[in-house]
Amino acid sequence: MSNPILALDDVSKVFGRADKPVYAARSVSFALHPGRTLALVGESGSGKTTAARLIMREYSPDQGRLLFHGAPLGKADSKALKAYRSSVQMVFQDPFSSLNPTHTIRYHLERPLRLHQKGLSPAQRRAAIVELLERVKLGPNLIMDKFPHELSGGQRQRISIARALAVNPQVIVADEPTSMLDVSVRQGILNLLNDMKSELGLALLYITHDIATARYVADEIMVMYAGQIVEWGAVDRVLDDPRHPYTRLLLSAVPDPDRRFDDIRFADELGRIEEIRAQAAKAQPAVSQVGENHFFRPMPA
């Protein structure tokens, strides 16, 4: 298996007062590899966005390290940080608020090209915009001079992806990229992310509360609860044979005619979740972890 592009090594982030800490991330370790998608799954408040913000360097870790191609980023010089910033791009949940309503699509794509590929002539920049729009399966001539409000939610999310691609990233962090979109266009966006991963060899972190969608895009899955990774492994293993009660609970909430959420068989598990909740509220990690952490033992490609 290839070396990881990016890794979180035993990272913790704590909010709140010292006497009442909130562990948004607790000893979190994982790695992102080229051409692979890792799904980070958990309910609201589990710490998914905190993990994304740590990767985007909006938060600095209280403990642990961020590694980029094996080198700790904390000590990186400004050149290395600049390389990191263009290598790691984010696609947000809300394609409305992430695009500026007063600018055309051409502007949104031209800007990162101007900043990160300074040597391009105007004609080369135009060709690059055409290529980006074609890559996200939008007709360049139809779209380029439109404003964000003239596009559908799905089209806008494709523009967000094109904009992220404009700087030739190695990693894309997609935080709930389909949750604000119409159900009918969600699959198209997930397919596009899959294509990007395979065609460009990107490492993708797919963040979602919807564990069922992980199967469409992810190679591996990590389940996060109260700031901790409680289960991880190959996506089929985790979804077909969930071993942590919290993973089973998440899966039981997925509509399935054969499994009812209030099924008596889950009563014990719900009780155990309360136990886990109580343990997790304490300062020391107490959540049982299941599976192999591919940061420490890389899974075969």
Ligand SMILES: Nc1ncnc2c1ncn2[C@@H]1O[C@H](COP(=O)(O)OP(=O)(O)OP(=O)(O)O)[C@@H](O)[C@H]1O
């Ligand atoms: N800036 C902050 N200040 C204080 N507490 C925070 C801050 N950011 C996150 N938290 C807390 O950390 C925990 C994890 O939050 P986080 O937003 O990472 O979860 P999430 O899984 O992304 O949830 P959501 O899906 O609702 O965004 C929560 O208890 C949250 O209240």
